[in-house]
Amino acid sequence: MELKDKLISSFLAFEEGLEPDKSVDAIRNQAIKDFENIGFPNKKDEDWKYTSLNAVLKHDYSVFPKKEDAIEYRDIKKYLIHDIDTYDLVFIDGIYSSHLSQTTHDKIDVCLMSSALTKDKYRPVIDNYFNKIAPKSGLNSLNTAFAKEGAFIHVHKNKLADKPIQIINFATGNESSLLLQPRNLVVVDENSHVQIIERHQSLTDHPVLTNSVTEIFADRRAIVDYYKIQNDKASASLIDNTFIEQKDESNVSVHTFSFGGKLTRNNLNFYQRGERIDSTLKGVTIIEGKQHVDHNTLVHHIEPNCESHQDYKGIFGDSSTGVFNGKVLVEKEAQKTNAYQSNNNILADDKATINSKPQLEIFADDVACSHGCTIGQLDEEALFYLQSRGIPRKEARGLMMYAFANNVLESVKIPEVKKRINKLIASKLEVELGFNL
Amino acid sequence: MLKIKNLHASIEDKEILKGINLEINPGEVHAIMGPNGSGKSTLSSVIAGKEEFEMTEGEMIFEGADLREMDPEERAHKGIFLSFQYPVEIPGVSVTNFIKTAINAQRKAQGKEDMPANEMLKMIREKSEMLEIDRKFLSRSLNQGFSGGEKKRNEIFQMAVLDPKLSILDETDSGLDIDALKVVANGVNKLRREDNAVLLITHYQRLLDYIVPDVVHVMVDGKIVKSGGKELAHELEERGYDWVTPEKTV
Numbered sequence: 001m002e003l004k005d006k007l008i009s010s011f012l013a014f015e016e017g018l019e020p021d022k023s024v025d026a027i028r029n030q031a032i033k034d035f036e037n038i039g040f041p042n043k044k045d046e047d048w049k050y051t052s053l054n055a056v057l058k059h060d061y062s063v064f065p066k067k068e069d070a071i072e073y074r075d076i077k078k079y080l081i082h083d084i085d086t087y088d089l090v091f092i093d094g095i096y097s098s099h100l101s102q103t104t105h106d107k108i109d110v111c112l113m114s115s116a117l118t119k120d121k122y123r124p125v126i127d128n129y130f131n132k133i134a135p136k137s138g139l140n141s142l143n144t145a146f147a148k149e150g151a152f153i154h155v156h157k158n159k160l161a162d163k164p165i166q167i168i169n170f171a172t173g174n175e176s177s178l179l180l181q182p183r184n185l186v187v188v189d190e191n192s193h194v195q196i197i198e199r200h201q202s203l204t205d206h207p208v209l210t211n212s213v214t215e216i217f218a219d220r221r222a223i224v225d226y227y228k229i230q231n232d233k234a235s236a237s238l239i240d241n242t243f244i245e246q247k248d249e250s251n252v253s254v255h256t257f258s259f260g261g262k263l264t265r266n267n268l269n270f271y272q273r274g275e276r277i278d279s280t281l282k283g284v285t286i287i288e289g290k291q292h293v294d295h296n297t298l299v300h301h302i303e304p305n306c307e308s309h310q311d312y313k314g315i316f317g318d319s320s321t322g323v324f325n326g327k328v329l330v331e332k333e334a335q336k337t338n339a340y341q342s343n344n345n346i347l348a349d350d351k352a353t354i355n356s357k358p359q360l361e362i363f364a365d366d367v368a369c370s371h372g373c374t375i376g377q378l379d380e381e382a383l384f385y386l387q388s389r390g391i392p393r394k395e396a397r398g399l400m401m402y403a404f405a406n407n408v409l410e411s412v413k414i415p416e417v418k419k420r421i422n423k424l425i426a427s428k429l430e431v432e433l434g435f436n437l
Numbered sequence: 438m439l440k441i442k443n444l445h446a447s448i449e450d451k452e453i454l455k456g457i458n459l460e461i462n463p464g465e466v467h468a469i470m471g472p473n474g475s476g477k478s479t480l481s482s483v484i485a486g487k488e489e490f491e492m493t494e495g496e497m498i499f500e501g502a503d504l505r506e507m508d509p510e511e512r513a514h515k516g517i518f519l520s521f522q523y524p525v526e527i528p529g530v531s532v533t534n535f536i537k538t539a540i541n542a543q544r545k546a547q548g549k550e551d552m553p554a555n556e557m558l559k560m561i562r563e564k565s566e567m568l569e570i571d572r573k574f575l576s577r578s579l580n581q582g583f584s585g586g587e588k589k590r591n592e593i594f595q596m597a598v599l600d601p602k603l604s605i606l607d608e609t610d611s612g613l614d615i616d617a618l619k620v621v622a623n624g625v626n627k628l629r630r631e632d633n634a635v636l637l638i639t640h641y642q643r644l645l646d647y648i649v650p651d652v653v654h655v656m657v658d659g660k661i662v663k664s665g666g667k668e669l670a671h672e673l674e675e676r677g678y679d680w681v682t683p684e685k686t687v
Contacts, residue, residue: 389539390513406529
């Protein structure tokens with residue numbers, strides 16, 4: 001059976017296992033119908049021209065994983081940012097692991113989507129925000145239909161999350177192949193601040209496909225810093241769908257670090273519904289082998305006096321492929337918009353490919369929008385400089401690539417995250433640096 | 438130390454060096470002067486091993502070894518150092534980390550273990566004090582946002598740390614004000630020993646007031662047309678290059 005048919009027929013069984021809830025049930029029912037109509041994206045869709053899901057959709061994924069309890073903290077410590085105190089939401093094969101997590105309801109709610117969807121206390125938040133900005137699409141609708149578990153984060157008005165929150169989804173080898181569909185909701189009220197680190201990590205060599213949807217709402221003057229660490233095994237693929245709505249004077253940044261996985265697609269959309277909003281989208285991609293990473297971004301400037309900053313860097317080795325498709329849409333009303341986009345790539349091998357497609361659609365006349373895209377090799381003069389200091393050419397290349405990628409990290413606000421990413425970049429590029437010196 | 442005989446070199450089939458002869462002995466300071474486009478910087482790049490130049494004729498022997506077949510890093514391991522006219526910026530790599538990488542690469546090539554961290558720090562501290570380099574400077578990204586003077590001083594700092602046998606200073610004086618020039622020249626003078634040598638590439642005589650050469654060569658159109666003592670530099674300053682130019686086309 002095709003995966004699509006299998007998923008549709010699994011939906012009834014899935015629904016029966018849930019506590020009945022009229023409003024969310026209606027959303028799910030509509031979503032499965034939408035998925036049935038739309039299906040998975042294919043290369044005929046303009047947004048999927050350079051990314052084919054065929055290879056990852058051919059597996060017979062399990063949709064209802066068994067509970068796996070054998071994971072201990074020592075097994076997963078290395079995947080956590082463990083040298084600082086954090087709230088942790090750990091999911092194993094899509095199921096919440098209480099003994100590996102640390103939740104809170106003090107000033108902020110850091111808890112489970114499954115509770116939020118079923119408990120009356122969270123009802124107003126769910127009614128206001130759940131599935132409100134994720135646009136109808138095959139993948140979003142599929143996730144919505146099966147939405148059950150994930151992170152629910154609500155930072156109340158004038159509160160500062162006192163420590164960062166980590167959301168980590170592990171896949172174990174319990175099933176021969178596994179489809180995971182985490183669903184996250186982040187609501188940050190007025191004048192509040194939160195930092196979130198998200199990771200998807202497979203612990204098995206069996207195929208894993210994650211189709212994740214995250215909705216983030218930043219109210220007036222809210223600050224949200226979101227870090228996505230994508231360094232998964234070669235058997236794991238990720239489709240990350242993240243949608244962000246911002247109100248007046250809010251400031252949201254998303255950093256995406258893509259170093260691993262078989263196929264990674266990041267759909268990252270910002271909707272600016274207010275004035276004096278700041279949106280930052282940054283990414284570093286370093287891949288090799290036959291890996292594929294696709295960044296598909298949208299910044300929708302709807303109202304005046306807002307800014308957006310996009311800076312994506314990619315290093316592609318072997319026969320890896322990259323895609324950057326960055327759309328900036330400036331509505332007629334969005335005067336005085338300042339939108340900046342930059343995509344720089346290094347092809348480290350002859351067989352590596354990057355497809356870079358900046359799209360600017362500007363309907364306002366008083367704006368400052370810029371975009372730049374480069375694809376190139378390393379600067380020979382710089383390599384000669386390093387070699388003349390006695391650094392062998394291979395290491396010199398690594399050092400240059402490290403320097404190329406590294407400056408995206410300047411805007412990372414959690415020092416431990418910055419340090420970890422620095423180390424990941426250095427080890428990816430086989431650069432030895434004395435970080436403690 | 439360095440023996441160059443009848444060196445010819447080209448870039449994309451255009452001959453730049455047209456038969457250079459040069460011999461530098463330990464303890465000596467040589468200066469090469471010449472008008473723009475005479476091939477001075479090309480000569481320094483060719484000695485350091487820049488690949489885009491093709492050596493078409495002649496020989497370059499450094500301490501008995503043929504340089505022709507060596508990569509730039511191998512030449513560096515042998516003790517050749519080139520101070521760049523335009524040092525390259527490397528964001529995200531601190532001066533200290535860069536020096537550590539360079540030193541350990543050299544040691545590895547010599548079959549030695551990495552230098553212990555405390556020894557490295559001590560050495561870096563000593564040399565930075567010698568060149569009056571601020572400690573904060575060491576944690577900045579290499580050459581990024583450095584002023585012209587800071588870049589050149591950083592080049593001499595690397596020279597001090599790597600302790601080469603032959604240092605080639607390519608237009609190290611360009612873009613420096615007189616105070617920065619004095620600091621850089623002082624640094625070079627402090628590093629002079631009986632067993633090392635310096636090759637200065639310069640357009641102007643003023644650097645040679647501070648680093649006094651044993652031999653001055655005049656290079657015109659890819660050839661050394663005249664060699665002499667330090668007084669030759671003064672003569673060039675006063676009279677320009679025309680009088681040494683052999684066959685000036687009118």
